[in-house]
Amino acid sequence: MNHDARSVVVEELVKRFGDFTAVDHINLETRKGEIFGFLGPNGAGKSTTIRMLCGLLTPTSGRAIVAGYDVAHDPESVRQNIGYMSQRFSLYNDLRVIENLRLFAGLYDVPRSLVEERIAWALEMANLRGQEKLITGTLPGGWKQRLALGCALLHRPTIIFLDEPTSGVDPISRRQFWDLIHRMSGEGVTVFVTTHYMEEAEYCNRLAMIYRGSMVALGTPTELKHKYMKGELLLVECEPLGPAVEALGSAPDVVDAAVFGNALHLVVGNAETAIPAITEFLRKREINVTDVEKIQPSLEDVFVSLTSEHDPSRNLAVQA
Amino acid sequence: MTAAVQPALTIRGLTKSFPGIRAVDGVSCDVYPGEIFGLVGPDGAGKTTTLRMLAGVMPPDQGSATVAGSDVVHDPEAAKHDLSYMPQRFGLYEDLTVDENIRFYGDLFGVRANERRARSAQLLEAAGMSEFRKRLAGKLSGGMKQKLGLVCALIHHPKVILLDEPTTGVDPVSRRDFWRILYNLIAEGVAILTSTAYLDEAERCHRVALMHEGKLLFLDTPAKLKSGFAKGVLAILSSDARRMKEELKRVEGISSLVLTGDGVHVVIEDPVRRIPQIKAQLVSAQVPFSEMRQVVPTIEDLFVDAVTSGRSGGQG
Numbered sequence: 325m326n327h328d329a330r331s332v333v334v335e336e337l338v339k340r341f342g343d344f345t346a347v348d349h350i351n352l353e354t355r356k357g358e359i360f361g362f363l364g365p366n367g368a369g370k371s372t373t374i375r376m377l378c379g380l381l382t383p384t385s386g387r388a389i390v391a392g393y394d395v396a397h398d399p400e401s402v403r404q405n406i407g408y409m410s411q412r413f414s415l416y417n418d419l420r421v422i423e424n425l426r427l428f429a430g431l432y433d434v435p436r437s438l439v440e441e442r443i444a445w446a447l448e449m450a451n452l453r454g455q456e457k458l459i460t461g462t463l464p465g466g467w468k469q470r471l472a473l474g475c476a477l478l479h480r481p482t483i484i485f486l487d488e489p490t491s492g493v494d495p496i497s498r499r500q501f502w503d504l505i506h507r508m509s510g511e512g513v514t515v516f517v518t519t520h521y522m523e524e525a526e527y528c529n530r531l532a533m534i535y536r537g538s539m540v541a542l543g544t545p546t547e548l549k550h551k552y553m554k555g556e557l558l559l560v561e562c563e564p565l566g567p568a569v570e571a572l573g574s575a576p577d578v579v580d581a582a583v584f585g586n587a588l589h590l591v592v593g594n595a596e597t598a599i600p601a602i603t604e605f606l607r608k609r610e611i612n613v614t615d616v617e618k619i620q621p622s623l624e625d626v627f628v629s630l631t632s633e634h635d636p637s638r639n640l641a642v643q644a
Numbered sequence: 645m646t647a648a649v650q651p652a653l654t655i656r657g658l659t660k661s662f663p664g665i666r667a668v669d670g671v672s673c674d675v676y677p678g679e680i681f682g683l684v685g686p687d688g689a690g691k692t693t694t695l696r697m698l699a700g701v702m703p704p705d706q707g708s709a710t711v712a713g714s715d716v717v718h719d720p721e722a723a724k725h726d727l728s729y730m731p732q733r734f735g736l737y738e739d740l741t742v743d744e745n746i747r748f749y750g751d752l753f754g755v756r757a758n759e760r761r762a763r764s765a766q767l768l769e770a771a772g773m774s775e776f777r778k779r780l781a782g783k784l785s786g787g788m789k790q791k792l793g794l795v796c797a798l799i800h801h802p803k804v805i806l807l808d809e810p811t812t813g814v815d816p817v818s819r820r821d822f823w824r825i826l827y828n829l830i831a832e833g834v835a836i837l838t839s840t841a842y843l844d845e846a847e848r849c850h851r852v853a854l855m856h857e858g859k860l861l862f863l864d865t866p867a868k869l870k871s872g873f874a875k876g877v878l879a880i881l882s883s884d885a886r887r888m889k890e891e892l893k894r895v896e897g898i899s900s901l902v903l904t905g906d907g908v909h910v911v912i913e914d915p916v917r918r919i920p921q922i923k924a925q926l927v928s929a930q931v932p933f934s935e936m937r938q939v940v941p942t943i944e945d946l947f948v949d950a951v952t953s954g955r956s957g958g959q960g
Contacts, residue, residue, distance in 0.1 A: 359905065361905070364815070365787070365815030365816065365817050365818065366785045366786050366787060366815045366818075367785050368815075464687070464688065465687050493686075493687070494685075494686025494687050494688070494689075494841065495686060495841075495843055495944050495947055495948055496686065496948060496951060496952065497686075499902055499948065502902070502903070503902075503903070506886065506903045510886050520814075520815040520816060521842070522816060522844065523842070523843070523844050523944070525905075526904050526905060527903070527904055527905055528905040529905045529906065530905070531905070544905060544906045545904070545905045545906055546881060546906050566831045582820070582824070583823075583824075583827040584847070584848055585680075585847055585848050585849060585850060585865075585866060585867075586850055586865060586867070622844070624816050624844070627816050627817075628816060628817060628820060631817055
């Protein structure tokens with residue numbers, strides 16, 4: 325039994341495939357009951373990391389301890405002590421709700437005497453009582469998702485890994501799902517979630533942003549917005565937008581300029597000095613400016629700022 | 645542009661039923677040249693059915709729609725000439741390269757070779773994909789596949805583009821590229837109707853309509869929708885958000901209470917009057933909080949509020 329309050333400990337974790345480094349010296353720790361988000365674009369190394377943490381893939385070097393077990397030396401014990409829910413929910417669509425639950429209880433070796441009690445708990449938690457006989461394939465997305473969560477928690481793991489859990493789920497179901505996740509975390513279950521959905525990231529207690537195999541930022545959502553955004557964000561309302569964004573690309577102190585709906589988003593070094601400068605810059609070019617104000621960056625802004633900083637050539641390539 | 649711009653896409657009373665469900669229920673709106681119009685809503689709201697009818701691949705039960713003046717129901721061939729439809733799973737040939745896929749779609753739409761080459765070079769550049777022209781489509785990442793689908797759908801210079809959840813499953817960096825291409829297109833006067841389940845993406849559209857159970861609930865610019873929201877939204881940071889949520893359940897006038905990673909997101913009536921009341925209550929219950937401020941509502945707040953309070957919506 326492991327009484328360590330840290331449920332996942334990762335030290336200098338590396339995974340190479342041939343000469344490609346998919347995961348490059350990652351370090352992190354999660355606390356018991358924490359909701360930890362792992363953010364990054366496709367191919368950044370999220371899935372590779374998760375697969376190592378779940379004991380499905382052996383690390384090239386470094387160390388990962390999950391639920392008290394070393395993933396390289398004791399992957400079997402790791403797998404018995406964690407739950408895993410993938411974005412495809414891995415349910416059998418042609419089975420009934422109850423049949424999926426029984427199947428997963430069997431797969432996870434839930435003791436026979438406890439199966440009925442655990443299934444009743446999962447149905448209650450997932451708010452699916454009375455729906456046991458329905459064919460899984462006919463359920464709405466949000467129900468399937470809650471069923472998949474119930475299946476992944478049947479054996480009462482202390483850590484659950486969620487891989488893009490709410491893709492394709494409507495906003496109301498998504499809120500209900502996160503309500504459940506917060507309840508689980510309140511009961512001490514550590515939740516490790518990967519996502520590239522920035523709204524989803526706001527639900528996490530702490531976030532790690534990963535890009536090209538390396539961790540580029542770590543902190544609470546609020547910390548990330550304050551600490552990691554290089555520069556400040558301005559909202560510029562002006563007319564016409566097209567020529568404005570083109571001209572601003574070469575304006576002094578403008579790091580990035582992009583159209584955003586009926587306005588522009590500008591990243592600048594210092595908002596206070598930039599606001600009058602930008603207004604003047606645009607007026608000189610006969611662009612009618614109606615408003616320039618500083619706004620709070622979203623996690624997506626932070627993310628894009630960090631990735632272009634780590635990969636400046638890419639930023640130039642898309643300035644078309 | 646003159647004041648009398650004709651809409652590129654007109655939709656009037658579009659209705660479609662399937663056994664047991666009215667999937668699309670009297671939808672009307674116009675999309676203008678140079679506009680990105682967002683059809684926003686959850687799965688099953690009727691977005692895809694609407695787009696299919698507009699693309700001429702499914703006949704409506706009632707109602708009509710025109711694309712660049714051509715009736716999609718009665719003259720679908722003429723409409724298709726000016727239209728491009730990118731379904732959720734765009735038909736890329738995975739065993740063909742990027743260039744070969746573009747060429748295939750160019751030929752399908754009767755685009756001349758030299759025109760196709762110029763257009764595809766420009767679009768691939770904007771997509772940040774110039775160096776992947778020889779790669780097999782099957783070997784591209786999800787985001788790149790979506791961008792390639794868009795390039796193929798745009799090769800014949802359509803006037804109206806219908807996109808069905810184009811950025812689902814696409815990472816944030818590719819999403820930005822995708823939107824950059826869309827913004828370049830509107831400069832050419834293209835009209836874009838896009839559906840999305842990402843409510844944050846709705847903020848990038850010029851106008852949005854929230855779709856729920858086959859009907860349009862709201863229709864306006866994101867800024868006007870937000871400023872018209874009668875309730876207030878509070879962001880409260882706390883080291884013990886769960887306890888705070890329990891405590892706030894006792895406060896009157898709160899219609900939504902969502903835990904975020906480092907606090908609580910609250911939708912509340914009459915926030916100015918209630919903020920001091922909430923502060924006092926939290927202090928007396930000894931719930932720690934570090935910051936409490938009123939924030940601009942998100943499109944998600946509006947949507948959830950409209951749907952959960954069963955209101956028929958600020959009619960647009």
